[in-house]
Amino acid sequence: MSQTMLDAFSKCQPRPDACYAIASGVFPYHHSISERLANSEVVIDGTAVLMAGSNDYLALSNDLRLKAAAASAIARLGTGNCGSRPVNGTLALHERLEGELATFLRQEAALVVTTGYQANLALSALFAPDDVLFTDQGVHASLLDAARLGQAELHRFRHNDAVQLESRLKATPRDRGRLILTEGMFSADGNLGDLFSLARLAGKHGARLIVDGAHDVGLLGLGGRGAAEHLGVLDAVDVQTLTFSTCFGTLGGAVAGPAAVIDHVRLNARAALFSASLPPACTAAAQAALGIIRAEPERRQRVLAAARRLRADLTGLGFDTGLGITPAVPIRVGEPLVCMRLWRELLNEGVFTGALVPPAVPDGTALIRIGVTAAHSDAQLSRIAEACEKAGRRLGLIPSRRPALTP
Known part of the structure; x- marks a missing residue:
């Protein structure tokens, strides 16, 4: 049959x-x-x-200064780079923005990519087979995809539950790398991650703290550096990602952290290596937005x-x-x-x-x-x-x- x-x-x-x-x-x-x-x-x-459904919190996407910066970049550099960063797609404009972002976030280096989603996917290069990765259950889909693309053993802890996280950190063998992955501001309901507790646990258990600042960099903190600055733990964040499609009013994303870490991501993150680079207009608009965030x-x-x-x-x-x-x-x-x-x-x-x-x-x-x-x-x-x-x-x-x- x-x-x-x-x-x-x-x-x-x-x-x-x-x-x-x-x-x-x-x-x-x-x-x-x-x-x-x-x-x-x-x-x-x-x-x-x-x-009333936009993430354009600072109302910069229609700002005349961003439009002028984008138009000037198009006039000088065209509408697209038509290649990836390592081949032919790196602009001096990218490198200037990376330097300014690193300084702004008080990190050694930054890597600019084409979307915020890609910035998070690029983190997968940091998740090796000998590592254990702990993620908040409420993190964005892009962070879960990064965790699945990486090779680390994945454990998810209850949303903002530092007690459960610590119990799992304690159970992790000392010969395995530990990474904690969370968000500064959870985009669905606007609540903040418990970065103070997570920073304490990272220091106590030798873990690295990675924070997605997509919705809070530019918005929170005395200098606009995000939830980590707002909560007083900016120096405890090892790596930070962000997107330009919220407070920066345009398209793009970035990963910021220690120079050796960013170099590793730059050379090994497939999401960055095999994608066309951020167009000139968006890069220039993001740079203009960063200036406004600092000044206003x-x-x-x-x-x-x-x-x-x-x-x-x-x-x-x-x-x-x-x-x-x-x-x-x-x-x-x-x-x-x-x-x-x-x-x-x-x-x-x-x-x-x-x-x-x-x-x-x-x-x-x-x-x-x-x-x-x-x-x-x-x-x-x-x-x-x-x-x-x-x-x-x-x-x-x-x-x-x-x-x-x-x-």
């Missing part, structure tokens, strides 16, 4: 929940933006809506104050926004379909947000992610809160009336 042959593409059928979301008009992904307006609004399907601390002060205000407004309405302090403001919903319905209701109110559902977040933790930027006016923050109030009430996520004020 013959068996039915399995089609390898059978896995490509859309999931039932995605089909339902698309059919019901609540699917929150791949909505194209046709125009960016000057007042934090974008045009989607012919309608202007307030952008009021931008991060403004966005952090705006985030505090919005969190307070949403919490006062009855939403669960977690305990974060950053411009990534979550509205915890739980069920994916309800989360997507809330996303659609907010869009109907003229506010574009982000919806995070599994596998981007664990089961049962779907959330709306609001991205506050330094360009959001007080009136726009009120507009976001009002849209959330109307949408939340329609869906029964918050009380039908505002909670009474305690005398």
